[in-house]
Amino acid sequence: MTTPFQACIADAHAKGDLDADTAAQVRGAYDSAYEAAADLGPVEADRLAAGAAMTALERQALRAKVHRALSVRTRVAALNEAKAFLEARGYTNVSFDSGKGGGRPPKGGWTLSGEPPKEGPYAKGGILADWLKELVDGSGGLAGAAGPSVKGRYQALAGSFQAMMADLSEAFDTVTGLPTKGRALLDNLVREAFGEDTGDQAAKALSKAWGDTAEYSRQLFNAAGGEIGKLEKWGLPQSHNALALRTAGKDAWLAAITPRLDAGRMIDRLTDKPFAPAQLKAVLSDVYDSIVTLGAIDREMGEALGKGKVADQRAEHRFLVFKDADNWMAYQAEFGVADPYAAMMRHLDGMALDIARLQVLGPNPDHQFDWLARAALRMGDIEGAGVKARANVESARQMYGHLTGELGGAYGPDVALARVGKMTRSALAGIQLGGAVINDLLSNPVFAAKAKALAGLSAMPDFRAYFAQVTSPQARAAARRTGFIAENARARNAEAIQRYLRSQTVGGKAWEGANALGALLPHWVNTAGLLDGNMKASRRAFQDEFMGYVADRRGQTLAQLAASKDSEERAFSALLSARGWTENDWDVVRTVAPERYGEGIEFVSPQALAKAGREDIGWKLAETIERETRAVVPEPSLWSRAKMMGTTRPGTLRGEFQRSLMTYRSFSVTQTYSWGREFIFRAAQAGNDPRVPWKLRVAAQAAPLVLGATLAGALTVWTKDMIKGRDPRPAWSEDPEQQGKVAYQFWGAALAQGGGQGILGDFFFSAQARNGKSSALTAFGPAAGLVSDTFDLTWGNADEAIKGKETHAGREAVRFAGRYNPLASLWWSRAIMDRAVIDQIQRLIDPEADEQFRRQSKRLADEYGQGEWWPEGQAVPERAPNLGNAAQPVEP
Numbered sequence: 001m002t003t004p005f006q007a008c009i010a011d012a013h014a015k016g017d018l019d020a021d022t023a024a025q026v027r028g029a030y031d032s033a034y035e036a037a038a039d040l041g042p043v044e045a046d047r048l049a050a051g052a053a054m055t056a057l058e059r060q061a062l063r064a065k066v067h068r069a070l071s072v073r074t075r076v077a078a079l080n081e082a083k084a085f086l087e088a089r090g091y092t093n094v095s096f097d098s099g100k101g102g103g104r105p106p107k108g109g110w111t112l113s114g115e116p117p118k119e120g121p122y123a124k125g126g127i128l129a130d131w132l133k134e135l136v137d138g139s140g141g142l143a144g145a146a147g148p149s150v151k152g153r154y155q156a157l158a159g160s161f162q163a164m165m166a167d168l169s170e171a172f173d174t175v176t177g178l179p180t181k182g183r184a185l186l187d188n189l190v191r192e193a194f195g196e197d198t199g200d201q202a203a204k205a206l207s208k209a210w211g212d213t214a215e216y217s218r219q220l221f222n223a224a225g226g227e228i229g230k231l232e233k234w235g236l237p238q239s240h241n242a243l244a245l246r247t248a249g250k251d252a253w254l255a256a257i258t259p260r261l262d263a264g265r266m267i268d269r270l271t272d273k274p275f276a277p278a279q280l281k282a283v284l285s286d287v288y289d290s291i292v293t294l295g296a297i298d299r300e301m302g303e304a305l306g307k308g309k310v311a312d313q314r315a316e317h318r319f320l321v322f323k324d325a326d327n328w329m330a331y332q333a334e335f336g337v338a339d340p341y342a343a344m345m346r347h348l349d350g351m352a353l354d355i356a357r358l359q360v361l362g363p364n365p366d367h368q369f370d371w372l373a374r375a376a377l378r379m380g381d382i383e384g385a386g387v388k389a390r391a392n393v394e395s396a397r398q399m400y401g402h403l404t405g406e407l408g409g410a411y412g413p414d415v416a417l418a419r420v421g422k423m424t425r426s427a428l429a430g431i432q433l434g435g436a437v438i439n440d441l442l443s444n445p446v447f448a449a450k451a452k453a454l455a456g457l458s459a460m461p462d463f464r465a466y467f468a469q470v471t472s473p474q475a476r477a478a479a480r481r482t483g484f485i486a487e488n489a490r491a492r493n494a495e496a497i498q499r500y501l502r503s504q505t506v507g508g509k510a511w512e513g514a515n516a517l518g519a520l521l522p523h524w525v526n527t528a529g530l531l532d533g534n535m536k537a538s539r540r541a542f543q544d545e546f547m548g549y550v551a552d553r554r555g556q557t558l559a560q561l562a563a564s565k566d567s568e569e570r571a572f573s574a575l576l577s578a579r580g581w582t583e584n585d586w587d588v589v590r591t592v593a594p595e596r597y598g599e600g601i602e603f604v605s606p607q608a609l610a611k612a613g614r615e616d617i618g619w620k621l622a623e624t625i626e627r628e629t630r631a632v633v634p635e636p637s638l639w640s641r642a643k644m645m646g647t648t649r650p651g652t653l654r655g656e657f658q659r660s661l662m663t664y665r666s667f668s669v670t671q672t673y674s675w676g677r678e679f680i681f682r683a684a685q686a687g688n689d690p691r692v693p694w695k696l697r698v699a700a701q702a703a704p705l706v707l708g709a710t711l712a713g714a715l716t717v718w719t720k721d722m723i724k725g726r727d728p729r730p731a732w733s734e735d736p737e738q739q740g741k742v743a744y745q746f747w748g749a750a751l752a753q754g755g756g757q758g759i760l761g762d763f764f765f766s767a768q769a770r771n772g773k774s775s776a777l778t779a780f781g782p783a784a785g786l787v788s789d790t791f792d793l794t795w796g797n798a799d800e801a802i803k804g805k806e807t808h809a810g811r812e813a814v815r816f817a818g819r820y821n822p823l824a825s826l827w828w829s830r831a832i833m834d835r836a837v838i839d840q841i842q843r844l845i846d847p848e849a850d851e852q853f854r855r856q857s858k859r860l861a862d863e864y865g866q867g868e869w870w871p872e873g874q875a876v877p878e879r880a881p882n883l884g885n886a887a888q889p890v891e892p
Contacts, residue, residue, distance in 0.1 A: 006027065025060060028268075028279075066225065067363040071362040071368060074359075074360065074361055074368060075110070075368060075371070075372075078135065078147075078368075078372060079096050079110075079112060080147075081131075081147035082112070082131050083095075083096065083112075084147075084580070085134065085146070086127055086131070089117070089122040090117030090123075092115045093115050094114035095112075096112040112128070116385075119688050120684045120694050121680045121683070121698075124385050125379075125385035125388070125389075126379075126380040126383060126385030126388035126392060128375065128376040128380065129373075129376040129377070132372060132376050132392065132396040133396045133399060133639060134149060135149055135150065135369075135372070136149060136150050136403060136638060137399055137403070137639065138152045138627055139627065140451070140627035140630060140674070140678075141454055141575070141578070141627075141681075142454075142575065142578045142685070143578075143681035144627055146578060146579055148356075148359070148360050148620070150356050150360050150365075150400070151356075151638060152626060152627060153359055153623065154352050154353045154355075154357075154403075155352075155485045155623065156356075156483070156606065156618070156620075156626065157351075157356055158348070159484040159485040160483050160610055160615070161213055161216075161217060161348040162345075162485060162486060163481045163482065165209060165210065166477070168341065169488070172185075172186060172490065173489075174489070175527060176489075176524065177489030177493045177520055177523050178490070178520075179339045179342070179490060185200070185202060185203055187325075187340075188200040189210070189340065190236060190325045190328065190329060190340045191325040192206075193207045193211065193233075193235050193236050193325070194233060194325040195235075210344055213348060214234075214348070215230070217348060218351075220351075221351060221354065224359045225358050226355075226358060235328055236328060236343055236347075237343055237344070237346075237347035238322075238343075239336040239342075240291045240336055241336060241495065241498070241499065242292050244502065245288060245292050250288050250289075254284055254285070256331070257284065257320075258280075258281075258284065260322055260323060260330065261321060261323065261327075262321045262322060262323045266280065266319060266320070283319070336498070337494045339494040339498065341490065342495075346491050357404070373397060376393050377389055377390060377393055395642050395643065398641075398647060399639055399641070399642045401642075401647070402638055402645070408650075409649070415651030417650075417651050417652075418649075418651030418656070421656040421659060421660070422515075422518070423514060424518070425659060425782075426518040426519055426522055427518040428663070428782045428820075429521075429664075430518075430522040430523075430524065431820050431821065431822050431825060432782060433525065433526070433531075434529045434826035434827060435720060435825055435827040436526070436531050437529050437530050438716055439716055440531060440534055440535065441534065442713075442719065443716055444538070444632075446705070446711075447631065447671065447675075447705070448461070448542070448631075450705050451631035454571060454575075455572065455575050456572030456574075457545060457549055457568070457572070458545075462541050462542070462545045465541035465544040465545055467537075468541075469537035469540045469541055469544075474597060478597035482605035482606065482607055482608075483606030483618060483622050484539075484625070484626065487536075493516070493519050493523070496515055496519040496520075500513050500515070500516045524822075528822075535633055538632065542628070542632045542633065543629060546625045547603035547604055547605055548602065550603070550621070551601070551602045551604045554589060554594070555590075557583060557587075558573055558582075558586045561576075562577075580620075581624075588612075588617045589609070591612075592608055592609055592612050593608075594608075604621070606619065606622035635670070636667060637673070637674065640666045640669040643669060644661075644666065645658055646658070659781075660782075663781040664782070679698045680694075683695075683697035683698045709751070710751045711750070711754070712754045713754025714747070714754075716753045717729065717750055718886055723827050724830060724831065725834065725835055725871070726866050727866050727868065727869060727885035729865065730742055730864075730865045730885060730886060730888070731886055732887075734888075792812060793809070793812050797809045808846070810845035810846050811842060811848070811849065815838070815842070817838070817841075818833065818838035821838075831870050831877075834872075835870050835875065839872055842873075843873060849873065850873055853871070857871060869881040869882065
């Protein structure tokens with residue numbers, strides 16, 4: 001039976017007085033309240049339900065008003081940043097109508113206009129679309145846009161949360177990434193979080209740290225337009241494994257979760273009352289559908305400004321309230337991650353991303369981003385740069401999709417091809433990159449020195465800060481509390497480990513165990529190879545140095561720094577200006593007392609600014625430093641991911657092929673793109689001298705860096721040669737017939753190695769790449785090499801045997817085992833594994849092993865002019881490396 005009030009709702013919707021979303025929410029509030037009061041009779045139930053519905057309607061109207069004001073504010077801020085970006089690139093007469101304020105858009109509609117420069121790199125226009133990429137993932141240096149980017153703000157927020165959770169990280173982080181540390185303490189922490197008194201004071205303190213951080217993130221989320229009600233003794237966030245839910249089915253999931261929930265504390269946020277049983281079941285059914293479809297069922301097209309999903313979704317995330325710690329842990333073991341520490345860290349990481357999107361783009365970030373994209377396309381068409389604008393907008397859309405995860409996942413929770421591809425690529429990275437720290441130690445300092453010099457810091461490495469991070473637990477503990485994001489291996493791999501533990505069959509254990517091993521192997525190998533330790537120490541050392549420089553310059557205003565006779569201070573001022581710092585911002589930094597740990601230097605950290613009540617300036621400092629850190633310690637960018645992956649998804653043939661093709665290439669692509677943007681911008685800033693074309697100025701800017709990187713690459717090539725048991729290859733030849741070939745091969749490889757393109761360096765050396773495969777095959781990525789090797793070892797040998805040919809199966813099996821063995825790529829064990837183990841096994845099972853070793857040694861001498869200090873086939877070294885071979889090659 002339709003009540004009069006329900007008829008009123010339907011009538012208002014039909015007349016257009018209520019939109020579909022609002023009508024549905026008011027109807028839901030009415031139905032829930034009516035069901036709860038049904039025992040009072042239809043008249044009283046209708047009266048109470050109508051009151052609840054009107055309250056919901058008033059709340060919805062107020063919420064819509066707030067959302068619209070926030071949406072307008074973030075749009076105005078974004079367009080102001082875009083205006084500055086255009087003007088910095090020579091645009092003139094740049095303007096936009098932002099309305100009269102008060103949270104209302106301009107009456108005549110939003111407008112943005114400007115005229116591109118007449119000459120130079122930005123003369124063709126389409127630059128607003130280029131700025132859109134900066135809005136997603138801001139660059140460092142002078143080329144980066146002012147104002148926050150979504151990724152930069154996310155990293156700043158995540159860093160602040162991690163700083164607040166530093167005590168928990170120290171209690172539960174593990175070197176292995178396995179959930180083996182502090183299990184008893186963690187169980188007590190969970191119980192304390194649910195309001196139980198365990199008597200464990202350490203667990204109580206850690207639970208408080210978690211509760212304070214979670215509450216802080218809730219408040220930030222709400223301030224940016226979200227709506228999460230405060231819930232005492234909420235406990236811990238839930239994680240849901242979509243595959244586990246889908247395998248169980250909706251009915252079984254509902255039967256499993258319902259008795260574990262505290263239904264009386266699960267409040268309908270529209271009515272502020274508990275859900276009636278039927279309404280609760282319906283809502284839980286919706287929760288199930290949302291989880292197993294990875295949120296696809298919730299997506300709508302054409303949402304209006306200020307009525308987005310991000311501002312609402314975290315309230316839904318906190319909707320499930322468990323009775324106690326035991327029920328929460330039981331659910332997590334069956335359907336979630338099961339590691340409480342991982343659940344906490346992943347929740348805060350997700351909150352950081354959602355808050356960043358709200359703060360930068362407003363309550364409906366996807367709609368806001370789409371509007372800005374359309375504005376960029378329009379301006380590009382007006383400028384006659386439509387093709388360029390569309391390419392940049394598409395890149396920006398893809399970057400945004402990869403950041404939010406929209407393009408990062410497969411079409412479903414358990415696409416077998418996606419999991420096989422990810423496991424294979426991850427395992428190969430662990431197997432093949434054990435020597436990557438060599439590039440990191442020899443080549444990266446060249447880029448770091450250039451980045452630091454351009455930022456106004458000393459180009460010399462800060463060895464004091466670096467070795468403090470390597471040797472001092474106190475320095476590392478202090479660094480965790482400064483407010484910068486750090487990788488968390490335990491949280492990252494928790495789901496893979498839990499899927500293995502949840503498996504019940506032998507086949508399931510084998511399958512999930514392989515996936516978990518593939519996920520963990522790169523972390524283990526990078527830890528054993530010192531790559532992780534070096535990268536963390538380098539990042540923290542640079543951040544310490546930058547924060548120390550900030551503290552040292554607190555006595556001067558930005559204007560004084562800009563007018564300084566010291567070139568470093570002028571460069572530092574220019575960098576701050578490029579990031580949008582004002583004198584008011586800098587004055588906040590100047591009033592904060594610097595910190596110090598141990599005997600180290602004084603510094604001003606983002607977290608110190610947050611504690612002083614200016615978290616906004618702390619986030620700004622964090623993003624400023626984080627952007628420069630990416631140049632000093634390179635990491636793959638969202639742009640490189642978008643460029644290489646596009647809109648392809650894992651689990652599709654094209655997506656898997658693309659991911660294999662681009663494996664190991666993201667660093668070099670990122671470096672080329674980032675430094676290219678910086679040099680182009682600086683060349684444009686230098687003016688338009690017709691006697692010196694701007695492209696020549698770019699080349700002049702880049703030349704010292706390319707030269708330094710090439711020399712560092714030469715050291716890398718020689719070092720890797722010696723790690724393999726060989727003498728360093730010659731850089732030139734005195735033979736007139738070989739001079740050009742030798743120089744081209746060596747210096748081409750040095751240039752590629754210096755730029756982080758180690759795999760490309762091999763293309764300069766005959767048709768035989770480092771992994772024994774042709775360069776054409778290697779170009780398709782390491783997975784292609786694995787497929788080829790596996791085929792040769794299995795079907796290839798079988799086919800030869802059928803045809804009566806000699807198979808060499810033993811030799812190939814041994815080489816396969818050596819090639820796909822982490823100890824054969826780790827820099828400190830490679831020669832030992834190859835010579836003392838693999839070669840000796842080959843000699844036992846291959847009668848032609850010694851002849852094959854001699855042919856290989858001759859090929860090295862003939863093609864590369866190299867001898868071997870630890871010859872193939874010998875169990876012990878023959879001599880020390882011949883360093884002089886780099887200048888005088890051995891005679892073939």
